[in-house]
């Protein structure tokens with residue numbers, strides 16, 4: 001047994017007791033409070049990257065810890081507007097991507113911050129510039145595809161809209177075209193939901209010409225229709241992790257009275273109870289739904305008479321605390337880079353049960369120095385696997401390291417959240433997207 005395994009086992013013994021005492025509660029309101037608390041706890045954890053989506057979720061909640069929310073807003077400002085804050089930036093990226101900038105603008109609105117200031121106008125101009133460049137890419141260079149994704153494009157439109165900013169009709173038109181499959185682009189459920197939220201905001205904002213408003217209304221009907229139709233027998237829309245955004249759209253468009261909605265809510269609460277929501281980003285997309293809110297509610301927030309009643313329970317560790325088992329498991333790890341038929345790596349790895357896929361990759365890299373190598377990049381969603389055996393997507397290349405359970409089931413969680421089972425075979429496959 002290696003020193004790393006011993007170290008992990010020791011952590012298990014230290015953690016086992018408090019985790020047992022702090023199980024996920026039963027009952028809907030207790031569950032919602034528990035999730036709220038988890039996000040509040042995350043916001044106070046200085047080792048976690050600041051995430052404007054977490055802030056937005058806390059603000060859209062019924063219960064608040066106003067002091068802690070204010071502290072978190074300050075940390076966000078340090079990162080996203082370092083020039084305006086007194087302290088040094090927290091080490092995050094200098095230039096946030098379009099989606100993060102959009103999320104930050106949503107966060108500022110959720111804090112009722114006035115952005116009609118010099119700094120605020122700069123942020124808006126920056127976001128408009130990103131959207132303009134994306135629009136050009138879609139029209140001329142990208143064959144209908146943006147530089148980032150239609151998900152981030154939709155977030156950009158939504159953020160400008162909740163601030164009541166006028167948006168170039170051509171920018172809106174490109175999103176309408178994508179939704180209408182004019183370019184043959186297949187949008188994921190999450191992307192459809194985010195685009196739908198952007199359309200719903202544009203419709204309410206009444207800033208556009210009548211013909212555009214008519215096209216927007218039609219797009220909303222199509223998106224909500226296809227989301228409702230996609231409901232699975234388990235009640236989810238797409239998979240369980242796309243359901244929070246899908247349900248936000250149903251709330252935003254007044255469809256929460258449809259019979260599909262309570263079924264979806266049951267699925268979300270059931271999964272929450274079973275501890276399936278542990279990723280901060282997904283948790284932050286979920287909490288508003290459980291409070292009956294969507295991102296559209298940010299537009300009308302007044303930040304007055306809020307319930308300052310949420311107290312952080314310091315006796316329990318966060319539910320994301322890892323519990324490793326004493327049993328050892330075996331995981332098969334293979335690496336494929338099609339069209340090459342050869343498998344670049346294929347070995348079995350021994351790990352304590354409860355280890356994450358990231359732990360498996362680390363162990364593989366330690367076991368055969370030079371044999372297995374990998375790189376990750378921090379995102380708001382956690383560590384993204386960006387390179388394996390030196391292979392990574394070049395700039396503009398639409399390929400990624402897909403995580404599969406053999407032979408071809410795409411994993412629904414990332415490397416730090418997914419816990420392989422004994423005997424499981426994982427394939428890392430360099431795939432197009």
Ligand code: B12
Pocket residue numbers: 097098099100103148149151152188190191239240241242243245279281282285379380381382383384385386400401402403404410411412413414415417433
């Ligand atoms: C677009 C997208 C992708 C694109 C990103 C490419 C790009 N340049 O935009 C691609 C196709 C590469 C992708 C890959 C994966 N994705 Co994805 N993705 C999304 C989506 C629709 C939007 C993400 C986004 O733009 N966020 C907004 C910006 C502002 O945040 P950001 O942190 O800067 O965004 C980056 C990260 O989110 C990262 N990213 C995207 N997906 C994932 C997944 C994980 C686990 C991590 C750590 C990072 C990550 O790419 C973004 C752009 O750089 C979300 C939907 C959602 N509800 O969040 C799903 C989503 C996050 N993805 C998901 C999954 C499961 C994956 C994969 C693990 C699938 C797989 N089996 O391989 C892989 C990642 C594997 C790896 N190498 O580590 C799940 C995560 C569920 C969960 N339990 O947490 C989501 C929620 C979709 C879903 N409903 O199932 N994804």
